[in-house]
Amino acid sequence: MKLGSLRWKLTASHLLLVVFSLALAAAYLVPALVQLQTEMYERAVLSQARMAARMLEGSQAGGLTLSQLDAAANRLAWRPEVYVGVKDADGQAPATSRWAQAGPVPPEVTAALHGAPSPVDIRYDPVLGETRLFAAAPLVSNGRVTGVVQISVPHVWVQAVLNRVWTALGTALLLGAAAAWLLGAWRARALSAPVQELAFTAGRISAGDLASRATVASRDEIGNLAAAFNRMADQLSQKLDALTEERTKIEAIISSMSDAVVATDGAGRLLLLNGAARDLLGLRPDDAGRPAADALGDHAVWRALDHTARRGTDAAEEFTLGSGARERLFHLNATPLRAAGGRNAGAVAVVRDVTEFRRAERLRRDLTANVSHELRTPLTSIKGFTETLLAGAAADEQACRRFLTIIDAEATRLMTLVDDLMALSRLESRAEPMELGPVRLDALVEEAASRLRPQAAQHHIALRASAAGTLVVTADADRILQVFTNLIDNAIKFTPEGGAVEVTLREDGADAVVSVTDSGRGIPPDDLPRIFDRFYRVERSRSREAGGSGLGLAIAKHIVDAHGGRIMVTSRPGAGSTFSVALPLAREATSAPAN
Ligand SMILES: Nc1ncnc2c1ncn2[C@@H]1O[C@H](COP(=O)(O)OP(=O)(O)OP(=O)(O)O)[C@@H](O)[C@H]1O
Ligand SMILES: [Mg+2]
Numbered sequence: 001m002k003l004g005s006l007r008w009k010l011t012a013s014h015l016l017l018v019v020f021s022l023a024l025a026a027a028y029l030v031p032a033l034v035q036l037q038t039e040m041y042e043r044a045v046l047s048q049a050r051m052a053a054r055m056l057e058g059s060q061a062g063g064l065t066l067s068q069l070d071a072a073a074n075r076l077a078w079r080p081e082v083y084v085g086v087k088d089a090d091g092q093a094p095a096t097s098r099w100a101q102a103g104p105v106p107p108e109v110t111a112a113l114h115g116a117p118s119p120v121d122i123r124y125d126p127v128l129g130e131t132r133l134f135a136a137a138p139l140v141s142n143g144r145v146t147g148v149v150q151i152s153v154p155h156v157w158v159q160a161v162l163n164r165v166w167t168a169l170g171t172a173l174l175l176g177a178a179a180a181w182l183l184g185a186w187r188a189r190a191l192s193a194p195v196q197e198l199a200f201t202a203g204r205i206s207a208g209d210l211a212s213r214a215t216v217a218s219r220d221e222i223g224n225l226a227a228a229f230n231r232m233a234d235q236l237s238q239k240l241d242a243l244t245e246e247r248t249k250i251e252a253i254i255s256s257m258s259d260a261v262v263a264t265d266g267a268g269r270l271l272l273l274n275g276a277a278r279d280l281l282g283l284r285p286d287d288a289g290r291p292a293a294d295a296l297g298d299h300a301v302w303r304a305l306d307h308t309a310r311r312g313t314d315a316a317e318e319f320t321l322g323s324g325a326r327e328r329l330f331h332l333n334a335t336p337l338r339a340a341g342g343r344n345a346g347a348v349a350v351v352r353d354v355t356e357f358r359r360a361e362r363l364r365r366d367l368t369a370n371v372s373h374e375l376r377t378p379l380t381s382i383k384g385f386t387e388t389l390l391a392g393a394a395a396d397e398q399a400c401r402r403f404l405t406i407i408d409a410e411a412t413r414l415m416t417l418v419d420d421l422m423a424l425s426r427l428e429s430r431a432e433p434m435e436l437g438p439v440r441l442d443a444l445v446e447e448a449a450s451r452l453r454p455q456a457a458q459h460h461i462a463l464r465a466s467a468a469g470t471l472v473v474t475a476d477a478d479r480i481l482q483v484f485t486n487l488i489d490n491a492i493k494f495t496p497e498g499g500a501v502e503v504t505l506r507e508d509g510a511d512a513v514v515s516v517t518d519s520g521r522g523i524p525p526d527d528l529p530r531i532f533d534r535f536y537r538v539e540r541s542r543s544r545e546a547g548g549s550g551l552g553l554a555i556a557k558h559i560v561d562a563h564g565g566r567i568m569v570t571s572r573p574g575a576g577s578t579f580s581v582a583l584p585l586a587r588e589a590t591s592a593p594a595n
Contacts, residue, residue: 006195007188014184015177022173033165041158042120045135045151052076052084053137053149060141067096069139073149074098083128083152087136089113089145112136112148122155131155194222198229210237263337263348264292264305271346280330280353301332301349308334308347318354325529328355363533370535374417374549378410413549420551424534427558434476434562438586441512442467444477445505448484452492460497463488467505471512473583479559480583483567486552487516487579493548495520495576511565511582522573531569532557556581 070086077084091105108121121134132152139147194216204212216226260277270292287295296302300319308315315334331354339345385403393399449465456463491501499519530536535550560567571577
């Protein structure tokens with residue numbers, strides 16, 4: 001039994017109760033017993049004295065002297081420790097007495113001599129050297145008090161009886177205490193066991209074992225407490241299950257988000273980061289729990305999180321990461337996290353890569369401006385020449401022909417531009433379904449080359465086409481031909497006279513790759529990323545001379561993408577460029593193609 005435990009306290013209180021009541025009983029009982037015992041002894045001694053007096057009065061009448069009376073009295077002693085003696089009318093023992101001793105007359109003797117009822121005196125007897133009980137009775141002869149009979153017994157005798165009482169009381173106390181202890185311990189055990197069981201179960205639940213329940217069968221208050229406790233545990237585990245489910249859902253949502261989610265706690269440690277946060281911001285999974293300042297460094301995201309958590313207000317900003325072609329634009333939204341009582345509990349930031357979004361936005365904006373600009377140039381030219389003709393130049397037949405030829409060329413250019421724009425728009429909106437079928441690329445490459453041979457010859461450019469065997473892809477033949485035509489057309493256009501253009505077809509893994517290599521002026525590295533944008537031209541003025549609108553490559557890229565292929569470019573300024581188109585090979589490469 002542990003000191004201070006409920007069992008200990010209950011047992012101790014039992015014990016205390018018993019000991020206290022016994023002690024209380026003893027406190028009242030013992031003085032009463034002492035008095036009773038003393039009185040009994042006193043009465044006994046007194047009546048002995050009176051009896052002895054009556055007997056000795058008879059002897060006195062027979063003429064015995066005081067000394068003889070004293071000797072006779074001595075013989076009346078019923079035990080050696082008892083003294084029975086005679087005193088004369090002055091209260092003095094006869095000279096012959098063994099116990100004769102001069103001194104003041106004791107009170108019981110004085111009282112007896114005066115004929116008063118003798119009190120019993122308890123005092124120290126210097127002759128016997130102990131405390132004794134003294135009693136005296138008058139000796140009466142002829143109606144006159146002639147002396148007294150004195151009796152004394154040791155006071156120890158009274159004490160001896162009392163001692164027995166004390167021993168009995170002590171034994172009762174000990175037995176009572178032992179019984180109280182045993183009984184108390186047994187009851188306390190019965191009472192404290194269910195409480196202990198409850199405490200044990202509560203401990204297990206708080207340690208995480210939510211299935212643990214108290215098994216208390218008693219129908220008393222503790223039983224009710226146990227039932228209430230079990231109900232509470234049921235509710236707790238239900239709530240926890242619901243919370244866990246909720247948390248799992250939220251975690252799934254956050255981890256599947258394409259936006260980066262980063263949260264910090266009140267101490268600036270990383271609380272949460274999803275997969276996108278690792279990809280976009282270069283964080284590692286084990287960064288969770290680390291101080292955000294260490295994991296993120298002097299980063300816009302960390303600054304925003306810190307700022308938001310401190311200020312307690314939302315924040316939105318944009319920032320860039322990386323440089324040059326690798327530069328990415330991010331949009332960040334941060335919200336403070338508030339704990340109970342409005343305490344700062346950190347902040348959460350959602351970061352989105354808006355590079356593509358902004359690019360598309362810019363493209364859309366540019367498109368209108370570009371289209372208007374592209375349309376305006378030929379229209380201005382047409383209008384200028386028409387006005388000149390109307391102003392009288394029509395009369396000069398030669399000038400008239402020259403101007404009309406120019407107007408015709410500009411109109412053609414306008415038509416091509418509009419056709420290209422419409423083609424691009426159709427491709428983008430997927431308005432026209434592609435007519436897919438098995439296509440022999442070697443034949444297609446040869447056809448594109450043969451269409452552009454006259455143009456190459458005109459510019460004194462050697463155009464070679466070669467194919468490494470028969471390669472079949474599933475494609476829309478007309479559109480793929482349009483891609484090859486544009487690539488070869490560009491190669492011829494942007495290669496100075498005397499140069500060479502080579503078209504090759506080869507197999508590369510699961511792809512068929514068509515490459516158009518020229519020995520032209522090449523494309524500066526800064527322009528390469530934008531070369532497939534609509535209306536993008538490296539040198540605006542010079543390409544316009546060549547009659548291009550800058551839509552060819554954009555259309556080509558759309559077509560190749562729609563086929564699940566890739567279009568790539570490598571270039572060295574001054575040394576030439578290579579445009580490659582990779583298209584996935586058809587699986588049944590042996591089946592006979594249509595073209
Ligand atoms: N082989 C090449 N060598 C150098 N520059 C090239 C080459 N191919 C394309 N370019 C550059 O890319 C730009 C875009 O080409 P794209 O084919 O889209 O337009 P375009 O040829 O000018 O006009 P369009 O094809 O609509 O008639 C060209 O204006 C040119 O500046
Ligand atoms: Mg072109």
